[in-house]
Amino acid sequence: MYGENGAQMRTELAALLRQHRVMHRLAADPAADRAAVGREVLRFRQSILVWCAQAVGVARPLAFANIPAKPADPFRAAAEHGAAIGELARALEYARAESQTKTASSIELTTPSPNVLVEHWRLAARAAALAEHDTAPDQARHLTAAQGRAVAGDVAAISQALVILDRRYRNTPEWVSLPGCDRLGWAALATALDVSLGQPDYSVDQTGWRPRTKPIRGPAKPGVLGVLQAEHNLLVRLKTFPNAMNLRLIVDSQRLLTTALIPYAQRIDPDLAGRWRERAATYSQIQRELRNVGGRLGNGAAATAEAANAVGRMKALPADAVLEPRMLGGFNVLFDRVDSRITDILEAGVERGAFVERVTVPRLVSGDGRLVHPVRERFVPVARPGDLDVIRTARKRLRPAASPVSDSPGVSRVNLHAALIHRPPEKGAPNVPYL
Template identity: 40%
Template sequence: MTYGENGHQLRSELTTLLRQHRIQQRLGGPGIHTVPESTTAEQRALLGEQIQRFRYATLAWCLHAVVAANPRLNLERTTERSRRPAEELRYRLAQSIKASNAGLPPLHELTTPREFPMVESWRQVARAAVLGEHDFGGLMDHGRLTPAQSSTVLRDAAEVARALVVLDKRYENIPGWIPIRERGRLDRAAQTAGVFAGYDEPDYSVDHKGWRPPPATIDGGPLPGIGGVLQAEHNMLVHLASFPNALNLRRVMDGQRILSHEAARRAPNVAPDLIEKWLDREQTYKKLIDETRDVGGPVGSGGSAAAEAANAVGRLRHVHVDEITTPEPLRDLDKLFIRTDARVAAIIEQGVADRLYFISVKVPRIIDSSGELVSPVRERYVPIATPINTELLAIARNELRPAPVVAAFSAGAHESRQQLLESLDHRPDRTRGPGR
């Protein structure tokens, strides 16, 4: 799941909770005379403790989000006046979590549906918060977020924190309820941080970031037909996550050259628009192979990737053109080609930048009397650099690497945030009446 998916779930359930009143009655307590009391005060106290654990998990999500947006490390010796809006919100969140004795909900509470709808909404909030904590590592650390994306994450955290404060005030009559410590200061810090982050135009492309499980190989015997080609190409891409040595990189590139040619021969009936693209890809890999003939580098492995590249070629050669009756398998293969090209380009750039790949150059020397009729030319391997006459980097950057894809955000990215904000400010959109 992505940051956007978890955040949407979290905001949607908080919006539902913010629109609910008569809290005691929703927990089975006394309310209007037509609805009998179904729980005791002790049972409502247990439900309240459970809600507080769900609240604790949501506060932790807010803290992780603020840290991702503003990673200043030490705030211990700072004061309220010296802290900036994001730092003040981070400090107040940390203090609220530290002062709480609720603790995180156990796994069975997060996975077991609750009897009361209000508690079930809290469970969904906490579940999204716990899953969302995984989003802030890797692709969502501060170095990978643009300033606009950081502001968007900060504003999300501020609005969720405000929602928790509003609900905390509303739940005070639950037996044994322990409110958030210094929630007034937390509310003020959240409002200030939200206004501060709102000065920048939101960048909802951050919703596409987040944690994803690492890809795994498709094990077992080869799949029949074009499925086996997709299986081998996918496995090759997974194995390319490990840096290959120069010899195996050439084997992989040669496999991609042949695979592009063979795939183009099988595309006229179902996907003619891919023919020219794949023939251009074949020529690109020809150039790369020519440029890497004198390139060496023993660091790395890549044997498994080279073997899977050969498997893909062998399996595609046994697929007759008439066996491919729909364009979907070839379009899936094209997607794997795009990801493979990006990975190969990254490998070449890493090999050059880290001096893992070298190029053979001839070194002139003066020979007086070697005693041989033909004196061999002396060669040395040197790091690939600009003075060396090679087009390897230019081809990888300009022809192999695909154009960056601008991720479009969904319409719900703004809608869920707007609904939460309206529930906080109690300012519903007046244009949405019953007659519309």
């Protein structure tokens, strides 16, 4: 995810910026040892530079200058809407193309170094290599303009750090400076100032590539871990669209599982137990409303089996078992994701015609002498998802509320900015390297 990899880069570069006397940190007196360490640092720097050039290319189409230059002709539009970030993109591309240093290999990126200074560079380069997936074109096409400005600001700050560190390491034997270093520094500064005048959206930290979620295979885990395993596998199996019958079984399993977990949560977190009571009541109502919904399209047999496993393992737990708060938190996270997925299944099933509604059809009562006349029922398509009671209930009560997104830049951005302007760290701040 972009937030994790970006924070890792900024944290390591901030630690490097606070180390001013670097020659004795590279190696002992022999110049050959310092030259070897310097070449390794150059490869790590090149990996970071490659990511900067890629990321600024992604953010450039979304970045607009906050103070556009006044055109000479008032009846003609400005030639370029993002002059600062455009210059930064050209400077980064020039530095990347003209550099003769190769990027660090995968072995170097994954092998820890005993040298503390080199280890900071390695962690920053590894985060940059991972961030290439987060800013790839297939991931970045979902970014907004405000999120693009946030990425541009991150690239500008990291570029400034590379320029400062390049000047600080210039006495290292066989050191190669960044091509166009002065141009890159001024372009990064102009881009950072331009971004600060706007309103970047730091929710970009929640975007990027994420590993595919896989089921937990193997035998059932002992105790409550087995219940968590089955609930996790249920969430994964729900990627396959279930039919109406299997969906009713899955909904009933969530009602039973939540009801069984309430006494365990009551002893640890009464507020959480109250929310789970509401969840159990919601699933009871959805189960009743699903009786008028039919459909044979879909499968969902694997998800139904995992739901049955969760209920069965929950019933096997002893009544005096104590669930740790982190286990309750794990259940709560899984419940929110399962609720969201079931709501999506209900809405998608109606929209694609997989779920139909059962209605009563009027009929003429014939004089055949029977005392009981069965009700004629038919299944008809639903015109709009909101016409079904189960859809309205799921939207109003089942789907979890969107989590609030922090609009603050985060600790790593603040620390990197403080290191760039040489602001001393606060007293008592942990893990701050000395000068």
